[in-house]
Amino acid sequence: MIQNPTLQTIQERRSIRRYRPDMPDRDKIEAVIEAGRCAPSGGNTQTTRFTVITNQMVLEKLQALAIEEFAKMEYDEHTYGSLRNAIRNSRTGHYPMLFGAPVLVLVSNLRTYANNYSDCACALENMMLAACSVGLGSCWVNQFRWLSDNPVLMAQLQEMCHIPLEEKVCGGMVMGIADIAPKKPAVTGYPVTWVE
Numbered sequence: 001m002i003q004n005p006t007l008q009t010i011q012e013r014r015s016i017r018r019y020r021p022d023m024p025d026r027d028k029i030e031a032v033i034e035a036g037r038c039a040p041s042g043g044n045t046q047t048t049r050f051t052v053i054t055n056q057m058v059l060e061k062l063q064a065l066a067i068e069e070f071a072k073m074e075y076d077e078h079t080y081g082s083l084r085n086a087i088r089n090s091r092t093g094h095y096p097m098l099f100g101a102p103v104l105v106l107v108s109n110l111r112t113y114a115n116n117y118s119d120c121a122c123a124l125e126n127m128m129l130a131a132c133s134v135g136l137g138s139c140w141v142n143q144f145r146w147l148s149d150n151p152v153l154m155a156q157l158q159e160m161c162h163i164p165l166e167e168k169v170c171g172g173m174v175m176g177i178a179d180i181a182p183k184k185p186a187v188t189g190y191p192v193t194w195v196e
């Protein structure tokens with residue numbers, strides 16, 4: 001098997017769900033965001049917006065607001081499992097979806113753009129790999145995507161974080177100094193078919 005630092009980072013990256021409260025070095029955060037900005041985009045449109053939230057009061061407010069809005073939502077047996085859990089947990093009032101991470105990066109893109117989710121996903125993966133490569137933990141968080149048609153949350157994101165209403169939050173990523181040793185990767189799914 002070929003091995004090099006890039007492939008090693010890809011193999012070592014894990015979702016981290018426990019963080020130290022200290023803020024990572026600014027140059028590491030900037031390197032991660034820059035990696036997101038290097039991601040490919042459909043037609044090279046480069047419309048993905050990176051909103052980097054390091055203000056702890058804003059983070060707490062956003063998490064509390066998301067809990068409030070999830071708690072109002074209905075679900076049934078067809079509701080996607082993770083969203084159903086979000087609604088259930090929010091109804092208990094305790095749903096630490098940001099895992100105490102000091103940094104949240106929201107990626108948003110034009111609602112009218114056909115590749116909005118794909119471009120944002122490319123950016124998120126670049127950032128998660130970059131975080132791993134500079135010794136930071138990260139985890140994709142999808143809660144703000146699920147609420148990206150929620151007028152209350154979007155109004156607050158516009159006011160507090162300057163995300164235009166014409167944009168949809170397509171995903172998010174928390175990042176920080178891991179407070180847990182990442183487990184060894186276990187890749188058991190993902191069938192591969194070679195047609196030779």
Ligand SMILES: Cc1cc2nc3c(=O)[nH]c(=O)nc-3n(C[C@H](O)[C@H](O)[C@H](O)COP(=O)(O)O)c2cc1C
Nearest residue numbers: 013014015016017082097139140141142143171185
């Ligand atoms: C589209 C997508 C959405 C995800 N949403 C969440 C999420 O909301 N919260 C969370 O803790 N992890 C989330 N994850 C992380 C996955 O749970 C994780 O990647 C998966 O369990 C594999 O673990 P690994 O990242 O350590 O390889 C998401 C991952 C993807 C690709």
